[in-house]
Amino acid sequence: MSNQAIDQKPSRTAGIVCFFRACSNKEKDEKIRGPDHLAKIYLKGFDRLLLTFRKLTLPIAKRRVPGTYEYVIARTKFFDEAFKQALTENYPQIVFLGAGYDTRPYRFKDSIKQTEIFELDVPTTQQIKKQFLEKSNIAIPNKLHFVPINFNKENLSEVLNEAGFKINKKTLFIWEGVTEYLTPEAVDSTLDFIRQNSGNAVAFNYIYKSVIDGTCDYYGTEVVKAASESSEPYQFGVEEGKIEQFLNDRGFEIVAHYTAEELEKKYLTKNDGSLFGKISGHICLVLASAKN
Secondary structure, eight states: OOOHHHHHSOOHHHHHHHHHHHHHTTOSSTTTOOSOTTGGGGOOHHHHHHHHTHHHHHHHHHHHSTTHHHHHHHHHHHHHHHHHHHHHTTOSEEEEETOTTOOHHHHTGGGOSSOEEEEEEOHHHHHHHHHHHHHTTOOOOTTEEEEEOOTTTSOHHHHHHHTTOOTTSOEEEEETTOGGGSOHHHHHHHHHHHTTSTTOEEEEEEEBHHHHHTSOOOTTTHHHHHHHTSSSOOOOOBOTTOHHHHHHHTTEEEEEEEOHHHHHHHHSBOTTSOBOOOOOTTEEEEEEEEOO
């Protein structure tokens, strides 16, 4: 990602997101319940203890970074849908840019036919992920390729080509929980690579630029302050209401786009019709396709 420290130890952010995913899979309301039943395999001793006592620990975490737990629930479902749709449409390739402790190739392994899947991440996070998978006796699908990379320092094209990626084949790029940690130059470079094939699509989240520079405040911005004090500070954002122009300037068109409020309605409406909770107001999700 963006900081040398992340190259020396597993991403703490990835671990927190994994904990939230594991907690959400325990939610009683089936419409809210998180779909990631494998997230718990990545939790070590103390984190597993936190999961066991989630009724006590989760409220504390939610108070520290309000809106993040709810966001993780919605985000997981959004990217699940994009991944499953690509498999249904028989995309030749799916690339995870910053896979973290993603479990989709394992949760949906029976739906993987001929699709080649590439998981890209920093070596430290990727190595510990492999150890967790082995310890849990979870087989790595034959079509899955682990590809170590530092997104701010290494050339994406060169790294993927060495792993067997084919630039001329239709590909879905899943860019979950990554862009905010990258430099603007790294984001532009990645999008430039993706749009080389007009059949490609990219699903990603982004935050509002105004939250990073401190000129605007939204519900849940405590996470931005927490990130700024860590080894994984936020660096990239898009101006509010400018995502269509941003993508158009880079050769993409929007297929689907959700603000925090729209995500709440789509993914956090309980069986009784009420909302489960609020999502951090500075975060959006988008699916875009490269223009012909």
